[in-house]
Amino acid sequence: MMRFLATIRIALRALRRNKLRTFLTMLGMIIGVTAVIAMVSIGNGAKSQVEGQIASLGQNVLSVFPGSLSSGGARGGWGSASTLTPDEAELIAREVPGVVGVSGEVRDRQQVMANGLNWNTMIQGESPDYLSIRAWGLSEGAMFSETDVRSAAKVAVIGKTVADQLFAGNDPVGETIRIRNIPFKIVGVLTSKGVSFFGSDQDDTVIIPNTSAMRRVTGRQYLSAILIQASAPKEMARIQTEIATLLQQRRSGREPDFTVRSQLELAEAATATSRTMTALLGGIACVSLLVGGIGIMNIMLVSVTERTREIGIRMAVGAKGKDILLQFLIEAVTLSVIGGVIGIVLGVGISKLLATKMNWPALTSVTSILVAFVFSAAVGIFFGFYPARKASSLDPIEALRYE
Amino acid sequence: MNAIIEIDGVHKTYQTGDVQVHAVRGISLRIERGEFVAIMGASGSGKSTLMNILGCLDRPTSGRYLLDDIDVSDLDRDELAEIRNEKIGFVFQGFNLLSRTSALENIELPTLYSSKTISAEEQRRRALEALELVGLKDRADHQPNQLSGGQQQRVAIARALVNEPRLLLADEPTGNLDTQTSIEVMGIFQKLNAQGITIVMVTHELDIASYTKRNVIMRDGQIVTDKLVADRLNAEKELSELREAQKAIKLS
Ligand SMILES: Nc1ncnc2c1ncn2[C@@H]1O[C@H](COP(=O)(O)OP(=O)(O)OP(=O)(O)O)[C@@H](O)[C@H]1O
Numbered sequence: 001m002m003r004f005l006a007t008i009r010i011a012l013r014a015l016r017r018n019k020l021r022t023f024l025t026m027l028g029m030i031i032g033v034t035a036v037i038a039m040v041s042i043g044n045g046a047k048s049q050v051e052g053q054i055a056s057l058g059q060n061v062l063s064v065f066p067g068s069l070s071s072g073g074a075r076g077g078w079g080s081a082s083t084l085t086p087d088e089a090e091l092i093a094r095e096v097p098g099v100v101g102v103s104g105e106v107r108d109r110q111q112v113m114a115n116g117l118n119w120n121t122m123i124q125g126e127s128p129d130y131l132s133i134r135a136w137g138l139s140e141g142a143m144f145s146e147t148d149v150r151s152a153a154k155v156a157v158i159g160k161t162v163a164d165q166l167f168a169g170n171d172p173v174g175e176t177i178r179i180r181n182i183p184f185k186i187v188g189v190l191t192s193k194g195v196s197f198f199g200s201d202q203d204d205t206v207i208i209p210n211t212s213a214m215r216r217v218t219g220r221q222y223l224s225a226i227l228i229q230a231s232a233p234k235e236m237a238r239i240q241t242e243i244a245t246l247l248q249q250r251r252s253g254r255e256p257d258f259t260v261r262s263q264l265e266l267a268e269a270a271t272a273t274s275r276t277m278t279a280l281l282g283g284i285a286c287v288s289l290l291v292g293g294i295g296i297m298n299i300m301l302v303s304v305t306e307r308t309r310e311i312g313i314r315m316a317v318g319a320k321g322k323d324i325l326l327q328f329l330i331e332a333v334t335l336s337v338i339g340g341v342i343g344i345v346l347g348v349g350i351s352k353l354l355a356t357k358m359n360w361p362a363l364t365s366v367t368s369i370l371v372a373f374v375f376s377a378a379v380g381i382f383f384g385f386y387p388a389r390k391a392s393s394l395d396p397i398e399a400l401r402y403e
Numbered sequence: 404m405n406a407i408i409e410i411d412g413v414h415k416t417y418q419t420g421d422v423q424v425h426a427v428r429g430i431s432l433r434i435e436r437g438e439f440v441a442i443m444g445a446s447g448s449g450k451s452t453l454m455n456i457l458g459c460l461d462r463p464t465s466g467r468y469l470l471d472d473i474d475v476s477d478l479d480r481d482e483l484a485e486i487r488n489e490k491i492g493f494v495f496q497g498f499n500l501l502s503r504t505s506a507l508e509n510i511e512l513p514t515l516y517s518s519k520t521i522s523a524e525e526q527r528r529r530a531l532e533a534l535e536l537v538g539l540k541d542r543a544d545h546q547p548n549q550l551s552g553g554q555q556q557r558v559a560i561a562r563a564l565v566n567e568p569r570l571l572l573a574d575e576p577t578g579n580l581d582t583q584t585s586i587e588v589m590g591i592f593q594k595l596n597a598q599g600i601t602i603v604m605v606t607h608e609l610d611i612a613s614y615t616k617r618n619v620i621m622r623d624g625q626i627v628t629d630k631l632v633a634d635r636l637n638a639e640k641e642l643s644e645l646r647e648a649q650k651a652i653k654l655s
């Protein structure tokens with residue numbers, strides 16, 4: 001034990017003696033480990049954000065968009081063709097089993113006014129099912145009712161951003177908001193949902209009955225989309241085909257001019273993307289760790305050659321092979337572990353910084369820290385072993401004669 | 404009691420490329436405990452080669468070596484290291500101190516690799532004791548490049564003594580020193596020998612050899628003369644005479 005401690009002391013002293021070289025050698029490890037920690041937490045942060053955004057779209061949601069991607073590419077894109085009608089939304093609710101909520105959606109950007117203030121926002125015409133489909137709650141008031149939809153009532157539920165912009169802290173419920181100069185009574189305020197998967201502020205919205213939107217605001221006869229909620233994830237594939245079949249029957253023989261998309265597809269695509277990204281980043285980081293390890297090996301080999309005489313002297317006064325092996329191995333492991341610890345600290349710092357900058361949750365997992373630590377020690381042992389073996393197998397008299 | 408060193412028909416051949424150098428050609432030698440032997444001979448006669456074999460640093464190409472009744476030729480690397488650590492103190496022809504390491508730490512080195520557990524305080528105490536013995540206590544924290552040749556030589560001697568070996572081997576311990584420092588080193592050796600340590604040293608100089616008890620002369624890898632020293636010099640006495648003479652020069 002004494003001997004082990006003494007060997008550690010010798011190794012540390014040798015490292016202290018050549019500070020610049022020690023630092024430069026560590027730099028390889030520092031960069032490698034920093035990269036691993038930062039990359040993995042960026043990957044995790046991005047993944048969890050995507051997952052959160054997908055969850056904020058609502059549970060088991062299917063959407064029907066006008067326009068088709070099935071042939072000849074993006075013919076004018078979604079929403080450009082005007083074919084979906086409120087009747088079809090009702091038809092889906094009635095005919096397709098397993099559907100628990102349907103909302104025919106109309107979207108339009110409009111200038112709104114209240115309190116003498118102006119704001120440009122998204123006007124969404126929806127059915128009362130909309131909130132449950134999107135798993136969206138109200139912080140104040142209540143959602144408009146089916147009766148309001150039938151009578152195309154002038155009522156509105158507003159998003160957090162709109163409430164903040166127009167009412168600055170006061171309770172907007174019961175107040176009036178003017179859309180294209182038509183007064184709507186505010187019946188509820190939505191809870192905050194934050195930025196969407198597509199990058200827009202979901203709270204910057206005013207939700208009114210879809211009938212009111214079509215008749216009073218846009219004047220259009222068609223829906224921008226139909227949102228459907230399925231009772232369970234396993235029903236989604238069946239419901240998707242049934243909706244497609246149902247809508248196609250109404251278009252007897254014409255090419256389909258609508259697209260039914262399932263949230264699952266989106267989620268799968270997004271997770272696959274973030275998984276690829278994490279793997280890619282991790283791969284790059286591992287390569288830099290490997291380079292750091294090779295740097296350590298290189299310096300240790302140089303060091304063994306430089307200190308051949310020292311090794312000879314130590315052996316001449318009684319150092320055994322394993323003492324020399326241990327001494328150089330400890331040097332290598334110290335280089336890699338201290339480099340690793342500095343790298344962990346830097347990596348955590350950088351991922352925290354990036355997380356705040358990018359509005360991500362900082363996801364430096366304890367596991368990735370532990371793995372980085374163990375890995376850097378392993379790099380030290382792996383790349384330090386060969387030089388240390390070389391040192392320990394020197395012949396004492398040859399080593400002493402070395403010029 | 405048996406001899407501390409007993410070698411029998413020892414040969415050492417160096418192979419460098421196609422050339423074979425026969426550095427030691429069949430030497431047999433017996434050294435009893437408590438002896439003080441000087442090995443002499445021309446440069447290249449194989450003295451260092453023989454010393455390295457005696458110090459278990461090198462193995463003979465053929466022949467037998469019994470050290471303290473142990474047949475050293477059978478031992479492996481680690482066992483030899485243990486022998487070097489415990490039984491032998493070796494002073495090299497070129498000091499061989501660790502650079503950028505203090506005198507005290509250089510002296511502690513053998514205690515670090517001892518198979519017995521020695522506490523850090525005990526290591527320090529022993530190193531200081533050895534340093535005191537060679538009269539360098541006030542240079543404990545100096546590094547080799549801050550010491551004179553003679554002082555470095557004395558640090559090397561202190562390092563050889565720190566594990567209290569039974570056998571001290573010194574390859575030209577006075578090779579780089581002036582007359583007075585040489586005699587001082589011989590004084591240390593005589594004192595150690597009086598304490599019972601067996602000493603074998605290499606020297607070129609006849610007058611240095613006359614401080615020992617036995618002179619062995621080598622030529623071309625063989626022993627040509629082996630005789631006891633008739634009128635042995637006393638280092639203490641020579642030193643005080645030298646100092647008197649120096650004082651006289653200063654006064655005149
Ligand atoms: N490692 C080696 N490889 C090849 N030849 C060697 C080696 N070491 C010594 N020799 C040769 O062996 C012979 C004896 O060398 P050694 O060093 O023993 O001489 P020495 O008596 O100590 O000389 P000096 O008084 O100059 O120190 C010399 O001819 C030398 O060239």
Ligand SMILES: [Mg+2]
Pocket residue numbers: 450451452496574
């Ligand atoms: Mg020599």
